[in-house]
Amino acid sequence: MFRIFPAGKLFGDNRWAYYHQSIGGYTPIKMYVIEELVEKNIYKGPDKNLPINWNVLKILNVKYVVLQGRVQSPYLSLVNTNAAQNWLTYRFNGFLPRAFFVGEAKIVKNEFDRLKLINSANFDPAKTAIIEEEIRAGMEQPDSAWTRLTAFNPNLREFEVYTDKPALLVLSEVYYPPGWKIEIDGKPVKKIYKTDHAIQSVVVPQGRHTVVMRFEPDSYYSNIRLAWVSVGIIYLIIGSVFFQMFRSGKPQAG
Incomplete structure (x- = not known):
């Protein structure tokens, strides 16, 4: 990919x-x-x-x-x-895969300074990730690591990954927390880091894991739920109207 x-x-x-x-x-x-x-x-x-x-x-x-x-x-x-x-x-010849591990992260909060570093010949995205906040979990430079894309569609990316040490997995997909959700071995990742100004990364524990990215915008599912509630209300109103019509047209006993 x-x-x-x-x-x-x-x-x-x-x-x-x-x-x-x-x-x-x-x-x-x-x-x-x-x-x-x-x-x-x-x-x-x-x-x-x-x-x-x-x-x-x-x-x-x-x-x-x-x-x-x-x-x-x-x-x-x-x-x-x-x-x-x-x-x-x-x-x-400097191609990097859609997902790759790095062992170093540099915190640069200012946008101008981030772009200046990206434009520098001294910066190599294959070795160092630029992030905007301190990483909460520990990470190291892996001696052995690999990633493999196993499934892909517009709303899903699935990777098999391995790292011999806890490391930062950089994912070349645009950073958009309201949309992209990430799981490691079926467990939701609580912290996704904005990386290299525009993409994202997560800390992956030592060992072999399955990393899944799903594009599930919160607004989309909120609108779906709202639509179903609206449909339910409409059916209730229609049902109430028919029920009242049925009652008013029913002959009275006696």
């Missing part, structure tokens, strides 16, 4: 979302943290000839970059050429 990055003039074209998960495309409704991370920082890399911020690509699970024109970079490997459209597809 991965995302793609159509760069430059290709970024706003929604065709890339056809059968792919793209960090580009146009929508009039954008989450602020994603707009800040992607549209305002993705071209703040250190190389003036190819100023892509590779840290943003790592954070957002980007595996392929589509460019108009040939480039040279240690971060990119050419894998496909579309001569008719002048599109070149490159594999991003």
Whole structure:
């Protein structure tokens, strides 16, 4: 599972979302943290000839970059050429999976400072997570750890994970507590940390576990319950009307 990055003039074209998960495309409704991370920082890399911020690509699970024109970079490997459209597809060599473990967390509460650190060549999302508050549970740098995606649909992600020490599992899905709910081995996770400005993470105990993410917005289920209550009230009113009509039309004894 991965995302793609159509760069430059290709970024706003929604065709890339056809059968792919793209960090580009146009929508009039954008989450602020994603707009800040992607549209305002993705071209703040250190190389003036190819100023892509590779840290943003790592954070957002980007595996392929589509460019108009040939480039040279240690971060990119050419894998496909579309001569008719002048599109070149490159594999991003710094690709990080949708879920990965880190052993270090850095607390940065100020938004400007967070983005400044993400834009720094000294920061590596594969090793360090940027969070906004102190982690309540203990975490260490694992010597052995892996993750595997076992189920995926628009509202669910399921992972099998292993870590030989308690560690922070970074999940490359947008941080949205009213929507995303996370379970470890069937038990709800009480604390989800906003990570790397836009995504999320949870502390996972030592050992092998099943981590499940479900998108279950509280407002959606509240509206569903309200709708059922409203339907029930309507049926009660209709039933009451028919009952009164039946009583008024029934002949009186005697």
